[in-house]
Amino acid sequence: MKLQCDVEVVNRMLPTYGMRSRGKGARAVLSIGRHVDKTSQRSNIYMMICTAKDRAGSKYKLKDNIEKFFTWFVEEGKATVRLKEPAVDVCLSKADANSLKNFLSAARLADRGSDSSSLPLSTLTPVRARDVEQPKKKMTIVSKKDYPLTSNFPYSLEQLQVSYCKLSRVDMRMLSLKALRKLDLSNNHIKQLPATIGDLGCLSELVLHNNHLETFSDALCLSTLQRTLQLLDLSQNRLKYFPPHFCQLRELVNLKLDDNALVCLPSHAGRLQKLRFLSAAHNQLTVLPGDFRKLSLENLDLFGNPFIQANPLDHEMQLTFPLSLQEMASRAVANLRIPYGPHLVSAHLCRDLDRAKTCDCGCVCVNFFIKTAVSMNLHQVSHTVVLVDDMGGTDAPVQRFFCSLSCYSEFLDNSLQRGIR
Structure with a gap:
């Protein structure tokens, strides 16, 4: 023994x-x-x-x-x-x-x-x-010739960096390191993340800078990372969109998204209440999600995005009269906060409810709404703001949604009155 x-x-x-x-x-x-x-x-x-x-x-x-x-x-x-x-x-x-x-x-x-x-x-x-020997807690590998091919990683590792090794996928041996708190796989050729990364129950920092990622799995957003992940670095990849449940990662404090191909940020960004540092410079963002106004940041960098010129009178009408029965039922589920899931309703209805928008009146709209954009000074959500463009501006367009014509008309009236004053 x-x-x-x-x-x-x-x-x-x-x-x-x-x-x-x-x-x-x-x-x-x-x-x-x-x-x-x-x-x-x-x-x-x-x-x-x-x-x-x-x-x-x-x-x-x-x-x-x-x-x-x-x-x-x-x-x-x-x-x-x-x-x-x-x-x-x-x-x-x-x-x-x-x-x-x-x-x-x-x-x-x-x-x-x-x-x-x-x-x-x-x-x-x-x-x-x-x-x-004392259990090894930290390992750094920055050369392909030093990468272990026949031996396992020490099970006691809490920090692991594997960079410049031309990895095309995440080594499954890394996913058995149950004490791992920081995983740095920057500067590789990884195209896809396995859902089993979410089984690393202590992981608080995940660095994937400069890889070939095109998607971020929805399964990761619903894993134990919801309770542990505080830093996520996805900069210099090929991401265009985020999965519907991305904002379930509510422990995030630092999120780096620079130099991707993002056309939009997560629609429910305001749920990331612990987020303090956000950088999404040099993407393809034209407008920020309406939920963005709920953030409370210390540092924000959105430089180098092709933001549109916001004009509340320019709007997109997606309303029918009367509303469809499905829209009315979906709004009732969202407004009354009735639990839903694939075991209760069909998957496409769940996806619609996950993408529900909030009107200025506080009610929810799902597939039928009026959409416009207004200009917002980013200092309203962040203490420090990197200039949005070379002209020295710190304003950016933010989406606004309205569940009815009356809500949109009231918004325009209020905007006009503020302009007169």
Whole structure:
């Protein structure tokens, strides 16, 4: 029986001499096995602890020698074994919870003197240096020749950068790194992202700068990334649109979309309430979504987009009289916030409801509306604004939707009155 974890051996007599333990564990391999005592020539079950400084290991007898087990935090990979002789506490941490439970069970059986045939014993031999190294948390690969082809990535990785390796797809071995917090795959040739990236339950930063992405999967927007992803860098790709549920990534703080082929930003951008940094320079944006007005940013960069000249009198009419029954039903579902999904209504109705627009009056319109654009000073949504064009402007057109002629007429009247004043 072997266990890899951090270990601190605390002598309980230290306070008697006015001394304290250093309070820091070292990476170690613990083994339970049989050893012959040179003095008594008797064979007993021992626990051996090997560290980088003591690879030969220190042995502690187990039979009738364990005073107590402390296992309150065993599910977190922590436990303490209190020995009678010598008077030490063996403090274990950063262990796999299941492996730790099995190790403690074996130690308990050894303490009770159980038949050795029922114990999963190991050979008590010195360990290799790599067995007691601290788990690797960060790896950077910036050359194709350094890319691992036969070995796996260390499972303990929290940060992984693989750049300039000409990857055409995401290596599935990366998707088994459950502790990964930052994944940087910039400067490769990746065309598509697997939905299983969403299974990386700790991922807070995803950098895909300078790849060949043409789409961003809707499945990723509905994965665990909703709760973890804070930085997303999709700059210098080939994106034109975003999936309907993109704004479900509500933990986003920093979003980089520069140098793509975007013709529009996510229609429900206002739902990204934690977003503070947004850059979408050098795209094909002609107008911003109406929900954009709800953002509260610290820095905004929209330079180099072909924005139209906003004129509220120029409008697009998509209304019928009377409204279709489907439009009336869809509006009722949205306005009353009735739950919906593919298990309740057909998929195309779900897509329509996901793209619903909000009128100035607060009501929702789905497929029938009047659309126009008004000019907005971007300082209304961001503390710092990069100039929109070479002329020094910070205004950009924002879409406005109206559910009826009366709402549109009221908007024009109010606009006229403000202009007169």
